Amino acid sequence: MTAVLDRVRKRLTTQTQELGSETTVIRSLDWDRDRFDIEFALENGTTYNSFLIRGEKVGLVDTSHEKFREHYLDELTRIIDPSEIDYLIISHTEPDHSGLVKDVLALNPNIVVVGAKVAIQFLEDLVHQPFERLQVKSGDRLDLGHGHELEFVSAPNLHWPDTIFTYDHKSGTLFTCDAFGMHFCDQRLYDEDLPPLEADYQLYYDCLMGPNARSVLAALKRIGELPEIRLIATGHGPLLKYHIPELVERYRTWSQAQAKAQTTVAVFYLSDYGYSEKLAQAIAHGIQKTGVLVETIDLKATDPQEVKEIVEIAAGLVIGMPSQTGECADATHAILSTILAAAHSKQAVGLFESGGGDDESVYPLRNRLQEIGLTEAFPPILVKETPTEAMIQLCDEAGIDMGQWLTRDRTVKQMKSLDNDLDKALGRLSGGLYIITAKKSEASSAMLASWVAQASLEPLGFTIAVAKDRAIESFMHVGDRFVLNILEEGNYQPLMKHFLKRFPPGADRFAGVKTYAAANGAPILADALAYLECEVVSRMEASDHWIVYSTVSAGRISKPDSLTAVHHRKVGNHY
Ligand code: FEO
Numbered sequence: 001m002t003a004v005l006d007r008v009r010k011r012l013t014t015q016t017q018e019l020g021s022e023t024t025v026i027r028s029l030d031w032d033r034d035r036f037d038i039e040f041a042l043e044n045g046t047t048y049n050s051f052l053i054r055g056e057k058v059g060l061v062d063t064s065h066e067k068f069r070e071h072y073l074d075e076l077t078r079i080i081d082p083s084e085i086d087y088l089i090i091s092h093t094e095p096d097h098s099g100l101v102k103d104v105l106a107l108n109p110n111i112v113v114v115g116a117k118v119a120i121q122f123l124e125d126l127v128h129q130p131f132e133r134l135q136v137k138s139g140d141r142l143d144l145g146h147g148h149e150l151e152f153v154s155a156p157n158l159h160w161p162d163t164i165f166t167y168d169h170k171s172g173t174l175f176t177c178d179a180f181g182m183h184f185c186d187q188r189l190y191d192e193d194l195p196p197l198e199a200d201y202q203l204y205y206d207c208l209m210g211p212n213a214r215s216v217l218a219a220l221k222r223i224g225e226l227p228e229i230r231l232i233a234t235g236h237g238p239l240l241k242y243h244i245p246e247l248v249e250r251y252r253t254w255s256q257a258q259a260k261a262q263t264t265v266a267v268f269y270l271s272d273y274g275y276s277e278k279l280a281q282a283i284a285h286g287i288q289k290t291g292v293l294v295e296t297i298d299l300k301a302t303d304p305q306e307v308k309e310i311v312e313i314a315a316g317l318v319i320g321m322p323s324q325t326g327e328c329a330d331a332t333h334a335i336l337s338t339i340l341a342a343a344h345s346k347q348a349v350g351l352f353e354s355g356g357g358d359d360e361s362v363y364p365l366r367n368r369l370q371e372i373g374l375t376e377a378f379p380p381i382l383v384k385e386t387p388t389e390a391m392i393q394l395c396d397e398a399g400i401d402m403g404q405w406l407t408r409d410r411t412v413k414q415m416k417s418l419d420n421d422l423d424k425a426l427g428r429l430s431g432g433l434y435i436i437t438a439k440k441s442e443a444s445s446a447m448l449a450s451w452v453a454q455a456s457l458e459p460l461g462f463t464i465a466v467a468k469d470r471a472i473e474s475f476m477h478v479g480d481r482f483v484l485n486i487l488e489e490g491n492y493q494p495l496m497k498h499f500l501k502r503f504p505p506g507a508d509r510f511a512g513v514k515t516y517a518a519a520n521g522a523p524i525l526a527d528a529l530a531y532l533e534c535e536v537v538s539r540m541e542a543s544d545h546w547i548v549y550s551t552v553s554a555g556r557i558s559k560p561d562s563l564t565a566v567h568h569r570k571v572g573n574h575y
């Protein structure tokens with residue numbers, strides 16, 4: 001009971017702390033938020049961080065999510081009289097940081113809102129009232145006095161097109177909002193204890209920053225020209241103070257690896273505060289799993305020249321169609337014409353449409369693209385309601401399909417590249433035959449696995465190597481639960497054949513298969529020899545696979561005298 005009460009009490013809290021140099025952070029702690037962008041498991045909640053800098057003038061960097069309206073405004077007005085705030089700096093306009101802009105302006109309508117050109121335009125739609133504004137770009141400075149000279153750094157696409165960073169020359173603090181953040185809710189303010197944060201830091205990068213690896217590299221170059229950065233004041237999770245060079249370097253390494261990929265897919269979406277972006281992210285995430293570089297482009301905040309250049313070099317196009325009846329239809333019409341003019345027959349294409357009415361404007365566009373000769377990588381995805389977990393999973397799988405189609409030549413080449421003897425010798429490594437099954441809300445997945453090995457006795461644990469481009473990878477992050485079904489010698493063919501099939505995006509892997517639910521919610525295959533209920537504890541990156549270490553909490557065997565089916569292979573360069 002105490003634990004339940006504690007959880008209720010903890011649901012939304014704030015934490016205000018002096019950072020030194022006349023700077024204060026107000027953190028909105030969202031302990032239980034379990035869903036953010038696409039596949040964030042968010043086992044660890046998230047925070048929205050806002051900062052107050054007091055020179056002769058006072059600047060507020062970002063606000064909070066609207067769900068914190070009461071908490072945040074109470075805290076802000078407790079630490080400062082709003083009439084003393086001169087500037088409100090908007091790092092980007094996504095509502096988790098800008099959800100209370102209107103409320104702050106209501107407290108003091110004279111505040112000057114500072115942001116990139118695109119941010120100011122977005123805010124006009126968000127605030128619906130006149131406000132004082134200061135439009136800034138890279139290199140512009142704003143002097144708050146007492147040495148707090150703020151320098152702005154343009155960082156488009158990290159994570160929205162309107163993103164700016166703010167560097168305070170007095171404190172050496174770089175305010176980065178989404179960049180270098182993580183969805184991790186904890187009372188600890190800083191990153192002093194890195195190991196528990198690492199998986200969240202990387203997952204956050206993969207989902208939010210990876211789709212714009214080139215933009216990340218451009219932003220890193222710009223911040224490299226700043227004087228010493230002593231604190232990275234992020235908008236989510238802990239502030240970075242103790243491991244800045246190492247954590248920045250990880251962004252560089254991951255982005256360089258992405259940017260090296262020769263195959264690029266351009267993903268166009270519409271940042272309408274709706275679902276288009278979430279679907280685009282999920283598709284982009286799936287594509288990235290196959291090692292293909294993704295460039296995500298907001299139809300609302302791009303220009304025809306940029307579009308023409310990216311479409312010309314892209315091997316694939318994903319287009320999130322705005323509804324023809326939507327208010328942005330006119331604004332995006334010219335961009336769509338540019339895409340059609342630059343598209344060519346060697347490209348793969350995938351379309352999706354979110355929100356809007358029943359016009360299904362995706363189909364005329366599909367016809368035009370088929371006339372040009374593009375290959376459809378997945379059927380159009382139409383989403384009229386709030387995307388469910390299953391729909392997000394479908395998008396992820398559609399992205400994987402497109403990526404695998406684009407890299408099919410590379411896969412065949414890799415299979416042929418090993419020396420014959422080595423190839424055969426490696427093939428003598430053998431393993432059992434297993435099927436991993438997992439479920440998260442209404443989304444589920446399964447995969448045939450043979451690279452499974454016991455790895456620890458206390459606690460009981462084992463590893464599975466999971467290829468990065470497998471759909472089930474999304475169900476095997478730290479904290480996720482799944483079942484390992486062990487197949488029986490002489491009786492494994494029907495299950496193996498079923499799960500080896502190529503399923504279309506979103507298809508139910510368990511249709512026609514007898515299952516029952518494990519205590520952890522994952523499906524147990526009734527015809528398996530045995531099963532283990534497992535929880536992922538850690539993951540190690542191993543080139544094109546993840547080595548997933550999991551512990552086992554329960555298990556049963558149906559026929560104690562039967563043996564495990566063994567996978568004997570001829571060669572070692574593929575499964
Ligand atoms: Fe944390 Fe892109 O908002």
